[in-house]
Amino acid sequence: MTLDVRARIQRYIRIAVGSDINDEDDIFELGLVDSLFALELVTFVESEFGVVAEKEDLDICNFCSIAALVAFVEARCQNDEDAGRTWTSD
Amino acid sequence: MDIRLTDSQRAYRETARQFTARELAPWAARIDREGVTPPSVLNVIRGCGFLGAALPQDKGGGGIDEVSYGILTEEVGRVCSSTRSLMTVHNMSAQAIARFGDHEQQERWLPDLCSGRKVVAFALSEPEVGSAADAIETKATSDGNAFRVSGTKKWITYGLIADLFVVFAKLEGAPIALVVDRDSEGLRIEPVTDIFGVRGSMLAQLHFDEVRVRKERQLGRVGMGIRFVANVALDHGRFSVAWGSTGIIQACLDACVAYSEQRRQAGRRLKDFQLIRRQLANMLVDHTASRALCYRSACLRQRRAPQATMETSLAKYHASMAAIRAATNAVHMHGANGCSGEYPVDRYLRDATVSGIVEGTHEIHQLALASYALRRPYLD
Numbered sequence: 001m002t003l004d005v006r007a008r009i010q011r012y013i014r015i016a017v018g019s020d021i022n023d024e025d026d027i028f029e030l031g032l033v034d035s036l037f038a039l040e041l042v043t044f045v046e047s048e049f050g051v052v053a054e055k056e057d058l059d060i061c062n063f064c065s066i067a068a069l070v071a072f073v074e075a076r077c078q079n080d081e082d083a084g085r086t087w088t089s090d
Numbered sequence: 091m092d093i094r095l096t097d098s099q100r101a102y103r104e105t106a107r108q109f110t111a112r113e114l115a116p117w118a119a120r121i122d123r124e125g126v127t128p129p130s131v132l133n134v135i136r137g138c139g140f141l142g143a144a145l146p147q148d149k150g151g152g153g154i155d156e157v158s159y160g161i162l163t164e165e166v167g168r169v170c171s172s173t174r175s176l177m178t179v180h181n182m183s184a185q186a187i188a189r190f191g192d193h194e195q196q197e198r199w200l201p202d203l204c205s206g207r208k209v210v211a212f213a214l215s216e217p218e219v220g221s222a223a224d225a226i227e228t229k230a231t232s233d234g235n236a237f238r239v240s241g242t243k244k245w246i247t248y249g250l251i252a253d254l255f256v257v258f259a260k261l262e263g264a265p266i267a268l269v270v271d272r273d274s275e276g277l278r279i280e281p282v283t284d285i286f287g288v289r290g291s292m293l294a295q296l297h298f299d300e301v302r303v304r305k306e307r308q309l310g311r312v313g314m315g316i317r318f319v320a321n322v323a324l325d326h327g328r329f330s331v332a333w334g335s336t337g338i339i340q341a342c343l344d345a346c347v348a349y350s351e352q353r354r355q356a357g358r359r360l361k362d363f364q365l366i367r368r369q370l371a372n373m374l375v376d377h378t379a380s381r382a383l384c385y386r387s388a389c390l391r392q393r394r395a396p397q398a399t400m401e402t403s404l405a406k407y408h409a410s411m412a413a414i415r416a417a418t419n420a421v422h423m424h425g426a427n428g429c430s431g432e433y434p435v436d437r438y439l440r441d442a443t444v445s446g447i448v449e450g451t452h453e454i455h456q457l458a459l460a461s462y463a464l465r466r467p468y469l470d
């Protein structure tokens with residue numbers, strides 16, 4: 001699952017920023033994307049991984065790098081599994 | 091993309107058309123001329139369900155789909171941009187509360203906002219801060235279980251009548267969003283008069299002097315006030331302005347078709363001059379293209395597609411530019427009559443101009459869309 005999540009997030013982000021970036025790079029700090037991209041990322045993880053970003057999740061720390069997004073999606077999926085919800089990746 | 095309306099969307103459009111023809115059209119010119127929306131019209135808008143049409147059903151809203159909401163906004167925008175702007179700011183601010191409010195906040199505010207018993211306005215801009223919203227100067231300081239807010243907000247649509255404001259301030263440099271009551275101590279509200287377009291939108295300047303706002307009125311997290319709360323609201327606002335601008339183009343086309351059929355010069359009706367026909371054709375193209383972009387944006391929003399935010403920006407940018415173009419040509423086609431206030435086209439031009447400034451100016455959308463252009467082909 002981790003590999004799949006990471007690969008899909010890497011692909012999306014790399015297409016968006018148009019360059020080869022490291023997983024830890026903060027795409028907002030580096031000025032690679034504008035502020036509207038944060039909203040796009042929320043919808044991306046929700047639609048791509050079937051997770052729901054709750055109000056308390058809407059913190060830029062969860063969306064600022066590939067690594068942060070992977071951690072966020074995995075944590076959310078884990079929560080959903082713990083709560084007995086099914087998770088579909090597509 | 092299939093943009094055929096469903097039966098219920100078609101019925102909704104018909105209801106909206108009948109309502110605007112009956113309740114708004116007789117007032118639109120006067121609202122513009124006098125620079126105020128009369129209480130009777132405000133009451134009708136508050137009571138008809140439009141303000142809460144797109145808000146969550148479980149809180150008393152209409153919960154209508156994105157296309158239906160767009161159609162409603164287009165129909166209102168076709169008749170009266172001032173009242174359309176009330177729907178815009180109320181919906182975008184209430185949507186921010188629905189998205190970022192906790193259970194208690196939603197229960198406290200949303201039922202009244204859904205029913206129209208209360209109106210909420212959006213207070214981001216300041217005398218010295220517009221496009222670069224990150225630079226807001228309004229400050230919040232922590233004071234026990236409350237914040238103290240000081241600063242000035244300007245150009246607040248329907249700020250003169252709003253019961254609540256979603257206000258953006260900085261707490262130790264980090265943007266926060268707060269829901270503030272109109273009657274808060276230390277909040278002074280004064281009119282901004284003689285605005286160029288959407289003249290009936292009862293703009294206000296808000297002066298906050300150490301206004302005490304309880305911490306339980308904060309929406310979202312500290313630091314996320316602009317990036318998430320304001321941006322989510324503005325995204326809803328852009329969707330609305332895009333449809334409203336499409337309505338203005340339709341109004342221009344309607345006015346020009348009627349005028350060119352009736353007005354004669356050199357023994358011929360205007361509509362028989364080829365250069366006039368070219369203008370009608372261009373307006374039709376502008377309207378069709380704007381509406382198609384609005385539908386596209388609505389469909390993407392409905393299925394929560396990642397590119398919906400940027401496609402909404404695209405629709406807003408195109409439709410507001412096209413509305414200015416259509417309205418400029420409509421004034422020209424009406425000759426001196428177009429400049430006289432006797433016909434509605436000068437109002438359309440002034441209203442369209444404002445659509446090109448609010449929820450991001452043309453230039454701000456160009457910047458965002460240029461970035462999008464550089465990656466869009468891969469995402470589609």
Ligand SMILES: Cc1cc2nc3c(=O)[nH]c(=O)nc-3n(C[C@H](O)[C@H](O)[C@H](O)COP(=O)(O)OP(=O)(O)OC[C@H]3O[C@@H](n4cnc5c(N)ncnc54)[C@H](O)[C@@H]3O)c2cc1C
Nearest residue numbers: 212213214215219220221245246247444447448449451453
């Ligand atoms: C009728 C009306 C209603 C409004 N209602 C509200 C409301 O309800 N709530 C609210 O918060 N605000 C409201 N506003 C304010 C509106 O959001 C701002 O006017 C808008 O964001 C632009 O800001 P500004 O006017 O300060 O222009 P500025 O930001 O000063 O821009 C001036 C010019 O410079 C250009 N410019 C700015 N930055 C750049 C850049 N980086 N690159 C290139 N060009 C740039 C702009 O495009 C513009 O042409 C309203 C305004 C009007 C006219």
